[in-house]
Amino acid sequence: MSTDAPVLDDPATDEAFDDEALGEGFADDRRKMDLTVEVEDAGPCLKHVKVTVARAELDAALEEAVGEYADEAQVPGFRAGRVPVTLIKKRFKEELAGQVKQRVLIDSLEQVSEEQDLDPINEPDLDVSTLDLPDEGDFEYEFDVEVRPKFDMPDLSGLKIERPDAEVTDAEVAAYREEFLTQYGRLEPQERAAEAGDTLKLKVTFSHDGKELHVVPELKAKLKPILRLTDAELEGFDDLLAGANVGDVKEATLTVSPEAERVELRGEEVTGKFEVLSIAVLKLPTLTKELLDRIGVESSDELDEQIRGSLTRQREYRQRQDAREQLLSTMVESADWDLPEKLVRRQTENALRRELLEMQQAGFTTAQIRARENELKQNAVTSTRQALKEHFILDRVAEENDIEPTPGELDREITLMALQQGEPVRRVRSRLAKSGMIENLAAQLRERKAVDFLLENATYVDVPAKEAAADRVEAVKQSVCGIGSVASAADEDEDAGSSAEEE
């Protein structure tokens, strides 16, 4: 979740720090300014604040500033500290006015934020350079500030979360073992028509409006109900090719995914011609001592045990992810309150800019980028709204339950990042500190802890696990449009391995 740290540059924080240094009670002794504050609603989560600072406050601030100048001002004809106050006021008029303005603004804004309980999420929309201190009378200024949305917390205490059963059955273990052993299997060529479950070598030609888009000279795929390419899906893949013999050509229409890299082809229909080059059946190996040694286990029971352990871990991971998703969607469903529009816009623009920059870097033309921009905009607004609502709710949960990441947790997170990136911890930490991302990381940790807290207190309802649909899908690293179809080194190795076995 993006947490573009909607943090108010709150002078109160610094002040509080200073107070600690100066001793307790200092903050209480601080003089209250004579202010008149009018707060009005100016839109969703937007407040219009009008502050009037009494003349006496301006004069007091001026005297204070003059006092500071009087001790140090260097004026020809006078020793330092001997310059008459009237001369200082005249000679340093502009400097003093700037200082008084700054002092009055900071103090009054601080007092307003303390007294009015505005709970702002960013700095006030205040152009200091346009403000001028009047020579006579009170000083007035106005600004708009975005505030944290006020909302009733959804009742998350009795939250019921469906937990798919994590127990792994023997049948699942057997199925996984079969799947696992396919990598050690051997392809036996067949002289018959193709059947579901066969492994076919195909030459595939994709064309659009009669123009050839991309040719895959050799595509090895198992005959399953769905063939999933990187940018399109073909349903009924098994029906299409079942019964086909070597040399047969079958045609099918595929719809290019809206996320495809070729912008102009998104959502377009593409024709795929599948020519069968060979038909083979994958024969699974028998679990001999040799094979077990190769896998690194001593017996088939140990293999089953390891498979069971791995499946259980996967299930538990899925359970956690599932629970998190359910929790977040429950939270957001009930959140019908408004968000600060400017914040949404800012966050959306950031996300959009990031995406467009990536497209530019990938070498897309301006027309292509523009075509994608509107679509991105719509998606970005929706997802940003959702992410912000999650953020505000989790922030409230963390606040109400005093959830804060400890320095140790932050350190652990940074160490983990360093390990993943293969960089020294110190370098990662200094980079994060330099880019100001440490605060974001802390905010993320805080949210994560808030989610964990909610999940700990939720009631779980065990439901049977959904059957994995993966077996219906044959995924290949090829695309319809021809971009990103280069097989990775791992695939090439894999292909080489299986062809060697074939021989």
Added chain:
Amino acid sequence: MGRPRPPKPEQFAADRAIELDPYSVILRPLVTEKGTHLSERHNAYTFEVHPQAGKYDIRNAVQTIWNVRVDKVRTQNRAGKTKRTRSGLGRTRAWKKAIVKLHAEDQISFF
């Protein structure tokens, strides 16, 4: 016979080759620590004045410009100082200073 009487100030001014208006007589007030002290303690104000200006001119000029009553004018001719520069010895300009004491009820505010 005693010493010849000095010319009256009016006569002195009339005899001078150049005519000075009040704003040419008073070149600038001297805003210094000493000047401030004099003004605060003795109601006397210091000015840099035209080197040709006499006490009578200064009195008139101050009275005209600030609309105050002048009690007394004291003047000093300040000699220029010798200054050593890269190209040899130089000299700063000479100037005339006036200390003008005002009537106890009058005041001037320079700043």
